[in-house]
Amino acid sequence: MEIKKLIRKSCLGFEPYVAGKPIETLKRELGLKNIIKLASNENPLGASKKALSALKKNIDKIFFYPDANAYELKQALSKRYSLPAGNIFAAAGGDEIIELIAKLFFNAQDEIVFSKHSFIRYGMAAKLMGSKSIAVDMKEVFTHDLKAMAKACGAKTKAVFITNPNNPTGTYNTKSEIAEFLKALPKNKYGLKPIVILDEAYYEYAALEKDYAGALEFLKANPNLIVFRTFSKIFGLAGLRVGYGFASKEIVDYIERIRPPFNVNLLAQAGAAAAIFDKEQVEKSRKLVKREKEFLYKEFKKLGIDFVKSAANFVLFNSAPFKGKDFFKVMLKEGVITRAMDEYDLPDWVRVTIGSRKENEIFIGKLIKIRKQFVGK
Numbered sequence: 001m002e003i004k005k006l007i008r009k010s011c012l013g014f015e016p017y018v019a020g021k022p023i024e025t026l027k028r029e030l031g032l033k034n035i036i037k038l039a040s041n042e043n044p045l046g047a048s049k050k051a052l053s054a055l056k057k058n059i060d061k062i063f064f065y066p067d068a069n070a071y072e073l074k075q076a077l078s079k080r081y082s083l084p085a086g087n088i089f090a091a092a093g094g095d096e097i098i099e100l101i102a103k104l105f106f107n108a109q110d111e112i113v114f115s116k117h118s119f120i121r122y123g124m125a126a127k128l129m130g131s132k133s134i135a136v137d138m139k140e141v142f143t144h145d146l147k148a149m150a151k152a153c154g155a156k157t158k159a160v161f162i163t164n165p166n167n168p169t170g171t172y173n174t175k176s177e178i179a180e181f182l183k184a185l186p187k188n189k190y191g192l193k194p195i196v197i198l199d200e201a202y203y204e205y206a207a208l209e210k211d212y213a214g215a216l217e218f219l220k221a222n223p224n225l226i227v228f229r230t231f232s233k234i235f236g237l238a239g240l241r242v243g244y245g246f247a248s249k250e251i252v253d254y255i256e257r258i259r260p261p262f263n264v265n266l267l268a269q270a271g272a273a274a275a276i277f278d279k280e281q282v283e284k285s286r287k288l289v290k291r292e293k294e295f296l297y298k299e300f301k302k303l304g305i306d307f308v309k310s311a312a313n314f315v316l317f318n319s320a321p322f323k324g325k326d327f328f329k330v331m332l333k334e335g336v337i338t339r340a341m342d343e344y345d346l347p348d349w350v351r352v353t354i355g356s357r358k359e360n361e362i363f364i365g366k367l368i369k370i371r372k373q374f375v376g377k
């Protein structure tokens, strides 16, 4: 049977998402013992301690289904952000949030606007629904060109994604740029402004920048806005799969209707509800990332390597004279997992997650070694 005939047209030709290579996979593949992973923007300090103790307390309860309404988690988020629980939703990570938004809003005739070199999952979500992707060129130094993005919106535009700060470039748009963008956005054929999705996966890191602002404060005045964040990054809970979003009560109500009933598992709910109040985790992680970014910048400068200053916990750098893909492969053999950027249309660049000082020193040491070995530089 030619199963292809039964597959939805928009799913034919779909490429799987290439995730950061797990340490265990590389161990199996190359038989290496000492491996460091700097590929998926995880937290080198590990999981929030508050989350870990909540997980321990709840482990015996996993024979129960989770609370389908994630009540405690929403209450915790409501308290943390002083926002009614009715404006909050939870999901199995930012990834599921992107997909839920696509399922809720995107039709085949719709256009979805995002920036070139922004998080790859937006284009995938548009493709899944058969919608048309409009990828707008960035400004120099790899920053979203919000003016051009607003101009790219027309009658068919259903939604616009903005990653702030952006993955993989680490750049961000300022509070006033976001405000201007929301104002400038034209109405579509429905007589409404398109849905604007602000992906703030790295919010806690970027919040240290003076002119950065989370988009939460724009929510009241902009009923077309959805803001989402994750527990995968600063809170160190990537393996639990939990994220959350803010939107108007009306949008949240629709998301609640279409999401799978138990999308956030019992441990994830308990861990996240505790982590959101873990100030120590946030402070320590911010301090480490700030210090270690400076360390990497300094080392890159010494080596004459071009890099982009980042407001998040990763840095994009030019892998010349290697192609990014080759750099990634050679570094794998050295036991360092980085991330090539071909899927982001940046074949000469590599993204490295900020690790501990020890990990960053190993990374720089190996980088110097392979440059010398392969190109005598």
Ligand SMILES: Cc1ncc(COP(=O)(O)O)c(C=O)c1O
Pocket: 040, 041, 092, 093, 094, 095, 096, 119, 163, 166, 167, 199, 201, 229, 230, 231, 232, 238, 242, 243
């Ligand atoms: C910009 C951005 N958005 C969303 C996500 C999804 O994160 P998660 O599904 O782990 O919450 C990521 C993860 O790398 C990301 O970088």
